[in-house]
Amino acid sequence: MRITKEYNERKNEILDAAERLFRLNGYDKCTINDILKEVSIAKGTFYHYFKSKEEVLDGIVLRYKDMVVNRANEILKIDDIRPEEKLMGAFMSMSIINQIDGDMLDDMHKIENALLHQKMLNQIVIAMAPILVKIIEEGTEKAGWNCRYPLQYMQIFLASSLSLTDEGIFELDDDSQMKVMAALISMLEKMLDVPEDSFMRLFMQNQG
Secondary structure (H helix, E strand, O other): OHHHHHHHHHHHHHHHHHHHHHHHHOOOOOOHHHHHHHHOOOHHHHHHHOOOHHHHHHHHHHHHHHHHHHHHHHHHOOOOOOHHHHHHHHHHOOOOHHHOOHHHHHHHOOHHHHHHHHHHHHHHHHHHHHHHHHHHHHHHHHHOOOOOOHHHHHHHHHHHHHHHOOOOOOOOOHHHHHHHHHHHHHHHHHHHOOOOOOOHHHHHHHHO
């Protein structure tokens, strides 16, 4: 058991160091030797944990994805809330802003970190869509939702909402951001064939 703990601790040290270097210098400019110096380990030790620099990047992305998925799964387990509240809660759980300091968020949005950014969005869409489908199935059963292509609709909604609300991609003022959110929520209501403003009221309550 102790060996497993030491293995995970060392692996996380490498991921932490690589993430700092990727953010500060950009993924492309950072080398495996830079990571070795940052953690003070030999090259053989590095390759014991990771096959390549890209695998390190994948490990960093996996940690953020797991954080989002775990929060969404906790919401999925709640039995005493309406499907509308559950779906909105799952969407809100995807925000990682509160888990990342401002400087780090700015670094992630740098052009040299586009690959990290792209991989993170990609993995969140892939992981979250099936979770949202489960909520849609519950909403269909309990609230009469009608969604013809649940998985595909959720993939489209996630990809568009994560991109359009990402300040590193689109620089929008407060008014424009609210209009984008209103349009996205209106699109969601049409996808689920529910009455207008079914989700907008919940969104406004969460904002308040």
